Amino acid sequence: MFAFVWLMVLAYAQLVGTENLNTTGYPSRVRSIFLLAGQSNMSGRGGVMNGTWDGVVPLECQPKPSKILRLSAGLSWMEAQEPLHRDIDVNATCGIGPGMVFANSLLNLNPRIGVIGLVPCAVGSRMGTKISEWGRGTYLYNQLLRRAAAAAALQAGGRFRIRALLWYQGESDTNNPQDASLYKMRLERFFTNLRADLKLPELPIIQVALASGQGPYIDAVRQAQFGVHLRNVKIIDAKGLPMEPDNLHLSSPAQVQLGDIFAHAFAATG
Numbered sequence: 001m002f003a004f005v006w007l008m009v010l011a012y013a014q015l016v017g018t019e020n021l022n023t024t025g026y027p028s029r030v031r032s033i034f035l036l037a038g039q040s041n042m043s044g045r046g047g048v049m050n051g052t053w054d055g056v057v058p059l060e061c062q063p064k065p066s067k068i069l070r071l072s073a074g075l076s077w078m079e080a081q082e083p084l085h086r087d088i089d090v091n092a093t094c095g096i097g098p099g100m101v102f103a104n105s106l107l108n109l110n111p112r113i114g115v116i117g118l119v120p121c122a123v124g125s126r127m128g129t130k131i132s133e134w135g136r137g138t139y140l141y142n143q144l145l146r147r148a149a150a151a152a153a154l155q156a157g158g159r160f161r162i163r164a165l166l167w168y169q170g171e172s173d174t175n176n177p178q179d180a181s182l183y184k185m186r187l188e189r190f191f192t193n194l195r196a197d198l199k200l201p202e203l204p205i206i207q208v209a210l211a212s213g214q215g216p217y218i219d220a221v222r223q224a225q226f227g228v229h230l231r232n233v234k235i236i237d238a239k240g241l242p243m244e245p246d247n248l249h250l251s252s253p254a255q256v257q258l259g260d261i262f263a264h265a266f267a268a269t270g
């Protein structure tokens with residue numbers, strides 16, 4: 001069944017390949033693919049105020065055209081630049097997230113990682129996205145799978161080029177006790193299904209523990225996050241990182257810290 005889904009996804013990627021998978025300029029140079037998913041803080045709101053991004057790109061998030069690419073909404077590799085999620089999280093104003101810092105920092109830590117291909121898939125929209133919206137068969141899940149497969153299909157080495165999932169989500173599950181208490185089960189199921197459908201059962205996953213959330217059940221969700229004991233799932237903590245004046249989103253300096261923590265956590269996976 002999983003193999004079938006994977007084949008379908010690959011077949012689809014190949015089908016659209018001649019049109020959309022145009023790698024001109026970057027022919028299969030990507031060595032390490034990273035999936036970025038979750039909600040607004042992964043998508044990035046650093047520097048966004050009153051619905052406008054200030055356009056300030058911290059030094060740590062600068063583009064590196066020959067080293068850091070991103071998979072566009074049209075499924076082709078292009079030079080990665082902030083805001084990384086601008087054509088994915090289309091109903092929100094995107095700003096600085098952790099992705100560019102992660103890539104820059106990882107290149108510093110491990111220059112032999114090769115060309116990095118970032119695959120932005122996070123959607124925050126206005127209300128954020130709950131874990132139930134990421135379950136197998138949902139729009140967001142399918143999009144993540146489709147984009148992962150397309151990225152892998154562009155590379156020699158295929159899905160084995162997918163090095164990790166960076167995951168930052170759960171804020172929208174802090175609003176009511178039902179969501180909070182079901183969170184651990186849903187999160188584990190999401191991780192397990194994704195690995196199965198990608199046929200990468202050991203895929204490293206690095207998830208972020210919430211610092212706060214939209215509702216009162218933050219501690220319950222944090223406990224659920226820390227309670228995940230699947231192999232190769234690491235957790236890093238957003239507690240204490242500075243927020244935007246809206247008190248809702250991580251600021252650009254916070255995202256710079258977070259991206260760096262992500263990179264160190266990944267580098268330590270060996």
Ligand SMILES: *[C@@H]1O[C@H](CO)[C@@H](O)[C@H](O)[C@H]1NC(C)=O
Nearest residue numbers: 017018019020021022023024
């Ligand atoms: C890819 O894009 C380049 C430049 O945009 C174009 O010249 C080329 O024909 C395209 N290749 C395919 C296979 O569509």
Ligand SMILES: *[C@@H]1O[C@H](CO)[C@@H](O)[C@H](O)[C@H]1NC(C)=O
Nearest residue numbers: 047048049050051052054245
């Ligand atoms: C954002 O909106 C608030 C309230 O309308 C206003 O007080 C503030 O000056 C605005 N900030 C910017 C940077 O535009």
Ligand SMILES: *[C@@H]1O[C@H](CO)[C@@H](O)[C@H](O)[C@H]1NC(C)=O
Nearest residue numbers: 088089090091092123124125
């Ligand atoms: C954006 O909004 C439209 C209209 O409400 C909706 O159909 C679409 O799914 C939304 N897309 C994302 C990525 O949030």
Ligand SMILES: *[C@@H]1O[C@H](CO)[C@@H](O)[C@H](O)[C@H]1NC(C)=O
Nearest residue numbers: 041171210211212213238248
């Ligand atoms: C962004 O992340 C911070 C830290 O985890 C959290 O307090 C906040 O609620 C998040 N914002 C949204 C809109 O999810």
